[in-house]
Amino acid sequence: MGKVFVAGVGMTKVGRIFNKGYKELAMEAVDKALNDAGIAVSEVDYLVVSSAFSDSLLNQVDISSILAQEMGIDVPAISVNTGESSGVAALEAALNAVRAGKSNTALIIGVEKLSEFPSAKINSSFSHVLDYEIEGIRGIAPINYAALLLKEYMKRYGVKRDDIFQWAIEMHKRAEKNPYAYLRFALDLDKARNSQVISSPLTLYDVAPLADGAAAAVLVNEDLQTTIRTQPVEIVATASATAPPIYLRNDMLDMLATKKALERLRTTVKFKMGKDIALQVHDSFSIYGFLALEELGVCGRGEGVKAIGDLQYLNVGGGLKARGHPVGASSLYALDETVLLMRDSFSGLRYDGDAALIHSISGAENNAWLALLKR
Amino acid sequence: MAGSFEEVRIMKNSISIFWRKRSDFYKIRLTKCLECGKVSFPSRTKCPYCGSKNVRIVEASGKGTLVNYTVSYYRTEDSDELQPRIIGLVKLDEGVIIPAEIVDVDPDSLRKGLRVEAVLRRLKSDDPFGLIYYGLKFSPVLK
Numbered sequence: 001m002g003k004v005f006v007a008g009v010g011m012t013k014v015g016r017i018f019n020k021g022y023k024e025l026a027m028e029a030v031d032k033a034l035n036d037a038g039i040a041v042s043e044v045d046y047l048v049v050s051s052a053f054s055d056s057l058l059n060q061v062d063i064s065s066i067l068a069q070e071m072g073i074d075v076p077a078i079s080v081n082t083g084e085s086s087g088v089a090a091l092e093a094a095l096n097a098v099r100a101g102k103s104n105t106a107l108i109i110g111v112e113k114l115s116e117f118p119s120a121k122i123n124s125s126f127s128h129v130l131d132y133e134i135e136g137i138r139g140i141a142p143i144n145y146a147a148l149l150l151k152e153y154m155k156r157y158g159v160k161r162d163d164i165f166q167w168a169i170e171m172h173k174r175a176e177k178n179p180y181a182y183l184r185f186a187l188d189l190d191k192a193r194n195s196q197v198i199s200s201p202l203t204l205y206d207v208a209p210l211a212d213g214a215a216a217a218v219l220v221n222e223d224l225q226t227t228i229r230t231q232p233v234e235i236v237a238t239a240s241a242t243a244p245p246i247y248l249r250n251d252m253l254d255m256l257a258t259k260k261a262l263e264r265l266r267t268t269v270k271f272k273m274g275k276d277i278a279l280q281v282h283d284s285f286s287i288y289g290f291l292a293l294e295e296l297g298v299c300g301r302g303e304g305v306k307a308i309g310d311l312q313y314l315n316v317g318g319g320l321k322a323r324g325h326p327v328g329a330s331s332l333y334a335l336d337e338t339v340l341l342m343r344d345s346f347s348g349l350r351y352d353g354d355a356a357l358i359h360s361i362s363g364a365e366n367n368a369w370l371a372l373l374k375r
Numbered sequence: 376m377a378g379s380f381e382e383v384r385i386m387k388n389s390i391s392i393f394w395r396k397r398s399d400f401y402k403i404r405l406t407k408c409l410e411c412g413k414v415s416f417p418s419r420t421k422c423p424y425c426g427s428k429n430v431r432i433v434e435a436s437g438k439g440t441l442v443n444y445t446v447s448y449y450r451t452e453d454s455d456e457l458q459p460r461i462i463g464l465v466k467l468d469e470g471v472i473i474p475a476e477i478v479d480v481d482p483d484s485l486r487k488g489l490r491v492e493a494v495l496r497r498l499k500s501d502d503p504f505g506l507i508y509y510g511l512k513f514s515p516v517l518k
């Protein structure tokens with residue numbers, strides 16, 4: 001199996017971007033990624049698009065064909081939707097296409113345009129990442145499950161409400177240095193403490209802001225890699241799993257899908273998890289950030305709060321919490337930030353390690369996706 | 376029943392989804408797996424733990440205890456007013472944990488271990504252009 005490399009990356013700023021539609025955002029990210037790779041759009045021979053809510057919020061089914069038309073290319077174009085983790089799923093689809101010899105130069109676009117509607121409508125759509133016939137109809141939203149998990153976590157490990165805000169405080173520090181981030185301001189404990197309760201005990205600063213944004217990446221095979229001007233970063237492997245809803249789990253604090261995905265990843269590739277690895281974890285709610293660190297083996301159970309201060313290469317762009325959560329694009333932002341970090345530097349950080357891991361989940365961990373990168 | 380163009384345009388919920396799933400909204404039905412022995416919520420044609428289709432649908436008593444809860448101010452299209460809603464996990468007397476809305480209770484009086492029982496309440500509404508949809512929520516057992 002030939003190796004596959006990321007040849008180019010491109011991101012737009014994340015935020016509520018009222019003067020641009022999803023096509024403009026996507027094209028901006030695509031132009032940046034192609035330019036970064038030094039590849040002409042005509043060389044792209046495969047397109048994968050990740051957008052979780054194009055259908056429900058933009059009234060656009062088959063967004064990949066529409067974006068191919070927008071780019072003036074006539075390639076195989078597929079859309080991928082695994083909810084919040086769609087970005088890594090799209091990465092896997094593109095990776096498989098290149099590995100299978102169906103593509104030499106695959107383009108991945110993650111794009112989400114949520115600010116077209118009031119937040120109550122966006123929140124309704126976002127709630128549909130859970131099972132509509134079970135949670136949706138009963139008015140149960142992902143944030144409610146996150147609140148239940150947070151409560152259980154604090155109780156079991158004796159973690160204080162203030163401790164949990166460390167996640168947001170750390171993520172805001174990182175976002176301040178990321179030019180593409182949505183919430184580029186410092187957060188202190190007082191401000192976090194006084195933020196509005198959304199679903200007790202979870203408050204505004206435990207929640208990743210849903211936002212607009214687009215991130216693109218170009219994958220090339222081994223033959224083309226030598227012609228690319230940027231330093232190559234290899235996509236070594238991806239792995240994923242689904243898992244039962246949290247109310248059916250023996251222990252709701254277990255991230256079962258993440259655990260299974262990690263086992264699968266470890267059967268294909270060897271790597272060392274530790275505090276010094278470049279890692280992007282899914283923090284749609286801060287509690288998931290801590291649970292992910294613990295499930296991935298970065299630190300022990302209940303020790304996430306203690307560990308986070310030492311994790312220099314964790315969520316270098318500010319995570320979903322502070323970079324923002326343009327849902328279908330979010331884990332492609334994680335990919336792009338990580339590629340830049342491994343190439344040279346990102347947000348003023350330099351990274352010496354040779355491996356990096358990207359983690360993404362959807363809903364109350366209905367699925368989990370992992371991608372391992374090496375240079 | 377919805378007929379006019381105007382009514383269909385304004386209806387947000389599907390009558391047929393509710394009609395088909397009515398047994399799961401008016402009762403608490405569990406899936407008992409005859410292969411792995413596990414019982415799960417709600418009724419399914421296959422066991423969510425092992426995938427076996429050797430399952431039997433059983434009805435729960437509708438009584439249980441509250442194991443966890445959150446007071447939610449999260450706004451969706453279905454949010455009525457600025458009233459908070461309580462979402463909890465209820466451990467049924469049959470031993471299965473289910474997610475549910477808790478009603479008719481002062482949030483301050485909630486606690487783990489509170490005895491609760493299923494009550495029929497409004498789930499969604501297309502009133503006045505369509506149907507009002509009912510289903511089970513939970514409230515404290517009155518002594």
Ligand SMILES: [Zn+2]
Binds near residue numbers: 427
């Ligand atoms: Zn079973």
